[in-house]
Amino acid sequence: MVENSKGLSDQLWRVFSSMKLGLALLGIIALVAGIGTLIPQADMNPEKAKAVGQLWQTLGFTHLYNTIWFRLLLGLLCINLIVCSIQRLRGIYHRTFKLTPPAKLVQVPHKNRLEVLGEPAPLQAALLEVLKQKGYRVTLSDLSDTWSFIAIKHRLGNWGSVITHLSFVVLVIGALLGSVLGFKGYFMENAGNTIPIQEIQLSKGTVSETFSVRINSAEDRILPDGERDNWYTDLSILENGQEVARKTLSVNHPFMYKGITFYQASYSDGARFTADMNGKKIPVVLQDQVQSYFQAPGTDLYLVTMADPNSSAQKPSVLYQVYKGNGADPIQSGKLTSGQTIDVQGSYKLTLEGLVGFTGLQVKKDPGVAVIWLGCVLLLGGLLLAFYWQPVVISGILQSENGNQGTLTLGVFSGKVTVSTHEALEHLVSSITKKLR
Amino acid sequence: MLENLETALFYILLMTCTLCMLFYWIWLGTKKELVGRLATYLTILAVLVNTAAIILRMITSGHPPLSNGYEFLLTFCLGIMAVYLFAEFRYKLRSLGAFVMPIPCLLLMFIIMSMGPEERIAQAVPPALKSQWLTFHVITAMFAYGAFAVSFGLGIMYLLKASQEDNQNKLSPQGIVARFPSLEILDELAYKVVGFAFPLLTLCIITGAIWANYAWGTYWSWDPKETWSLITWIIYAGYLHARLMYGWKGRRAAWLAVFGFAAVLFTFFGVNYFLPGLHSYA
Numbered sequence: 001m002v003e004n005s006k007g008l009s010d011q012l013w014r015v016f017s018s019m020k021l022g023l024a025l026l027g028i029i030a031l032v033a034g035i036g037t038l039i040p041q042a043d044m045n046p047e048k049a050k051a052v053g054q055l056w057q058t059l060g061f062t063h064l065y066n067t068i069w070f071r072l073l074l075g076l077l078c079i080n081l082i083v084c085s086i087q088r089l090r091g092i093y094h095r096t097f098k099l100t101p102p103a104k105l106v107q108v109p110h111k112n113r114l115e116v117l118g119e120p121a122p123l124q125a126a127l128l129e130v131l132k133q134k135g136y137r138v139t140l141s142d143l144s145d146t147w148s149f150i151a152i153k154h155r156l157g158n159w160g161s162v163i164t165h166l167s168f169v170v171l172v173i174g175a176l177l178g179s180v181l182g183f184k185g186y187f188m189e190n191a192g193n194t195i196p197i198q199e200i201q202l203s204k205g206t207v208s209e210t211f212s213v214r215i216n217s218a219e220d221r222i223l224p225d226g227e228r229d230n231w232y233t234d235l236s237i238l239e240n241g242q243e244v245a246r247k248t249l250s251v252n253h254p255f256m257y258k259g260i261t262f263y264q265a266s267y268s269d270g271a272r273f274t275a276d277m278n279g280k281k282i283p284v285v286l287q288d289q290v291q292s293y294f295q296a297p298g299t300d301l302y303l304v305t306m307a308d309p310n311s312s313a314q315k316p317s318v319l320y321q322v323y324k325g326n327g328a329d330p331i332q333s334g335k336l337t338s339g340q341t342i343d344v345q346g347s348y349k350l351t352l353e354g355l356v357g358f359t360g361l362q363v364k365k366d367p368g369v370a371v372i373w374l375g376c377v378l379l380l381g382g383l384l385l386a387f388y389w390q391p392v393v394i395s396g397i398l399q400s401e402n403g404n405q406g407t408l409t410l411g412v413f414s415g416k417v418t419v420s421t422h423e424a425l426e427h428l429v430s431s432i433t434k435k436l437r
Numbered sequence: 438m439l440e441n442l443e444t445a446l447f448y449i450l451l452m453t454c455t456l457c458m459l460f461y462w463i464w465l466g467t468k469k470e471l472v473g474r475l476a477t478y479l480t481i482l483a484v485l486v487n488t489a490a491i492i493l494r495m496i497t498s499g500h501p502p503l504s505n506g507y508e509f510l511l512t513f514c515l516g517i518m519a520v521y522l523f524a525e526f527r528y529k530l531r532s533l534g535a536f537v538m539p540i541p542c543l544l545l546m547f548i549i550m551s552m553g554p555e556e557r558i559a560q561a562v563p564p565a566l567k568s569q570w571l572t573f574h575v576i577t578a579m580f581a582y583g584a585f586a587v588s589f590g591l592g593i594m595y596l597l598k599a600s601q602e603d604n605q606n607k608l609s610p611q612g613i614v615a616r617f618p619s620l621e622i623l624d625e626l627a628y629k630v631v632g633f634a635f636p637l638l639t640l641c642i643i644t645g646a647i648w649a650n651y652a653w654g655t656y657w658s659w660d661p662k663e664t665w666s667l668i669t670w671i672i673y674a675g676y677l678h679a680r681l682m683y684g685w686k687g688r689r690a691a692w693l694a695v696f697g698f699a700a701v702l703f704t705f706f707g708v709n710y711f712l713p714g715l716h717s718y719a
Binding site for chain 1: 561567568621622625628629632633635636639640643646647648650651652653654655656657659660661664665667668671672674675678681682708
């Protein structure tokens, strides 16, 4: 029984230590991710996603990147990366710190080899000096009968690959932290309103915090040249009704409070009215260009409003339309300036109090973000080491026949790039011969 | 005034690009040193004109060249030609020009054919694009995509040469392809170029994620543009591993370099024209 389970774990280890498995997983992930861009996804295009066949919806094709099986693929890839990395650690450690000089000529790399002739003592001195100049770390052989060495440059480059692979695991951990401990939501509110954080619309996670957010002002700022500067929201955080923080945020300049970040996501103009129904005054706030309307109580009259292009700061105005029942065409429409009162179908009187900004804020708590940035740093650092800091390992052995004339055979480990490592060897040899002259 | 100069520069760039492509082709056929030199000089000229056009655009619009497809295509062309020129000087590989230069040429033609003047003018940038991270995002994309275009050219050369070597007996050894560098050199060079570009593509995706986190509150939202840049990344990751795997060095790796660039183009064009998403600028 014990033997069996050992056999099984060995087998699993072998399966997961295969680079082919890793590449196959990557290929499948790429394919699945690509399919996800062709099928409408529920979180980006909810209406179209609902129109996709039921079977596909059940299989998760409309929320592909959140499905169990997509996460399973990422999980398998993580295991694969960890196993591969562990498998390689020993070898990398030895190739970096425990290099052994060749004891025999055959141990000098064959593919990239050059020979230098000369008297042994000056040859050794020249070689060591050139290696030192070029930044190599040299290890000399401790054997008494042969003089040999091994030298390495850019030795930390050996670690690039492992760091890169493990950074992916760090990224997945960061994403996991965010999806387990975080939340994501959105709210749109007009200036002057206060909304408890518990009541915002959530698309992911749950909110445990209890503070409220007050929108002090919302502004769409236009530069003198007509270009949009930015959208600005001045908001306050209220704990038990007391203001504890206040900040003006804008697109690309979020605001963070207790690990929860507020992002300016959208903006919309709107207007404040008072509807007077037989002396009963009802405050109305309507937002432009969305399904925001006012249905006067007890009537089937629907009031909508939109920004007036000729509105000015001195004399703000809006355009309005009144629809009756399910009618497609408005039964009353026109322009209303600030302070002006009109009669709506004899049912109520409408006064424009002024314009008001609506701010759309994305609210997010993601404790995994720091881990994600750590993963990014590792990923990039690993790649820079692997591709911009490639190690060069040169070894050689000096053989002399009568003590006067020696042959120094140098070889370089070519790794993945044969041609340029050969160039490095040629440079080394030409520097040595220059020294000897 | 400056705008007119910029338009003039664009047409000069298009002409220079077309000419140097033709000269590279003629050189490939005739091996006349004068023609080859002319092709190289014209490429240098094209790089200068392209740089000038981008700088002028930045002066007139007051922001980095990223507000629309036209601006990014100009940057993309500059990236391709700059990386190519470096490769030509560093590795003395002029025949590569015949396979790389058609790419900026086609991109510029694409601008003429599919983008009206109103699509080319400098546009105001929406608040979301006002971020320093974007400058890095575009610079890294420029060099990464440029280098991938060069590796695409090398991949095509490899495949041509490899298929000719298979049919060695039927073809005369004096053909154009026979004068290409050896398969080993082409393969290794493509690997180096991808190795140069891969960390840059990674940095491009990371700077994009940092910016998205500032602007939208999510570092990764599986937007089609993001997803396709990840797919491109995976294809090149596959390429880099391919040579470690028995039997995948050489021809299959060359195909991956070709597919990788197809994915680069799809990330740019396909996503903008076929798939909707957040990243609708360039």
